[in-house]
Amino acid sequence: MSKVWFITGASRGIGREVARAALAAGDMVVATARNPQQVEAAFPGEADRLLALSLDVTEEGQSQAAVDAAVARFGRIDVLVNNAGFGQLGAFEEVGAEDIVRQYGTNVFGLFNVTRAVLPVMRRQRAGRIFNLSSMGGTKGFAGASVYCSTKYAVEGYSESLALEVAEFGIRVTIVEPGFFRTDFLDGSSVRYGSKVIEDYVPSSTARRAAYDQYSHRQAGDPAKLGRALVTLAGAAEPPLRYAAGTDALEGIAATLTARLEELERWRSLSASTDIVESAA
Numbered sequence: 001m002s003k004v005w006f007i008t009g010a011s012r013g014i015g016r017e018v019a020r021a022a023l024a025a026g027d028m029v030v031a032t033a034r035n036p037q038q039v040e041a042a043f044p045g046e047a048d049r050l051l052a053l054s055l056d057v058t059e060e061g062q063s064q065a066a067v068d069a070a071v072a073r074f075g076r077i078d079v080l081v082n083n084a085g086f087g088q089l090g091a092f093e094e095v096g097a098e099d100i101v102r103q104y105g106t107n108v109f110g111l112f113n114v115t116r117a118v119l120p121v122m123r124r125q126r127a128g129r130i131f132n133l134s135s136m137g138g139t140k141g142f143a144g145a146s147v148y149c150s151t152k153y154a155v156e157g158y159s160e161s162l163a164l165e166v167a168e169f170g171i172r173v174t175i176v177e178p179g180f181f182r183t184d185f186l187d188g189s190s191v192r193y194g195s196k197v198i199e200d201y202v203p204s205s206t207a208r209r210a211a212y213d214q215y216s217h218r219q220a221g222d223p224a225k226l227g228r229a230l231v232t233l234a235g236a237a238e239p240p241l242r243y244a245a246g247t248d249a250l251e252g253i254a255a256t257l258t259a260r261l262e263e264l265e266r267w268r269s270l271s272a273s274t275d276i277v278e279s280a281a
């Protein structure tokens with residue numbers, strides 16, 4: 001049976017490619033974006049199965065209005081893709097407090113806003129799939145990305161817990177952990193760098209930014225293939241809780257998990273030493 005998708009940040013990048021893959025699979029797509037005209041221009045002639053809606057995820061009221069419009073048009077929402085996001089890069093001390101609020105407003109509170117509006121629909125249906133875009137940076141830290149990684153770690157902890165809360169209603173949550181994908185993510189139209197200049201950080205920050213500028217639009221990950229992978233996962237009887245996308249994510253996450261387990265073992269006796277030992281009497 002064809003599905004109804006609700007995708008945030010569908011104007012470009014991964015979100016647009018997920019929309020393309022879902023349409024190609026014969027599904028119906030509610031593709032939301034700050035500028036829905038961009039979505040309509042990307043998918044001409046798809047008006048029967050495509051609803052392009054205006055949605056800035058930082059505006060809570062817009063989430064509810066978009067969800068209401070989606071249900072009015074297609075009657076249900078089977079798959080939510082919380083994709084909208086951007087990278088606030090720079091060392092922690094280089095990033096201003098307002099920029100951190102802005103980063104959380106989109107990557108974390110924006111994702112909460114949309115999920116809060118969609119969950120009642122999925123609970124009524126007693127069915128639904130949610131894909132939350134985290135990152136390889138939601139499983140391991142990267143120097144020069146402390147603020148961004150912290151938002152993706154928030155997405156991970158939230159999603160893992162939400163999955164436990166909504167499983168009884170037939171709702172399944174999958175955390176998507178891409179490595180580097182060839183989108184506008186590192187492009188000046190999306191990424192933001194720290195605005196404070198602190199001499200100590202200048203050499204490392206300048207080198208990192210030059211490397212990212214060089215890598216922009218050369219990343220190994222293909223967003224069209226990721227779009228098709230999400231279509232496969234949406235149709236899987238037992239979707240994974242976490243899905244790593246790309247060989248860089250696979251290798252990076254595996255190495256991080258191994259190192260974490262080794263560290264846990266190395267400190268096992270000190271970890272186990274902190275329990276209160278009740279006296280036998």
Ligand SMILES: NC(=O)c1ccc[n+]([C@@H]2O[C@H](COP(=O)([O-])OP(=O)(O)OC[C@H]3O[C@@H](n4cnc5c(N)ncnc54)[C@H](OP(=O)(O)O)[C@@H]3O)[C@@H](O)[C@H]2O)c1
Nearest residue numbers: 009012013014034056057084085135180181183184185190
């Ligand atoms: N590409 C990567 O290497 C990579 C790796 C790991 C994780 N990710 C994650 O994947 C997701 C998509 O990124 P991408 O690579 O596709 O980047 P992108 O090409 O820069 O696209 C980002 C999308 O998010 C939208 N967006 C940003 N703020 C928004 C807001 N407040 N409300 C609604 N939409 C908003 C953008 O809309 P506008 O067109 O209006 O700006 C755009 O459609 C993000 O969550 C990102 O953190 C990406």
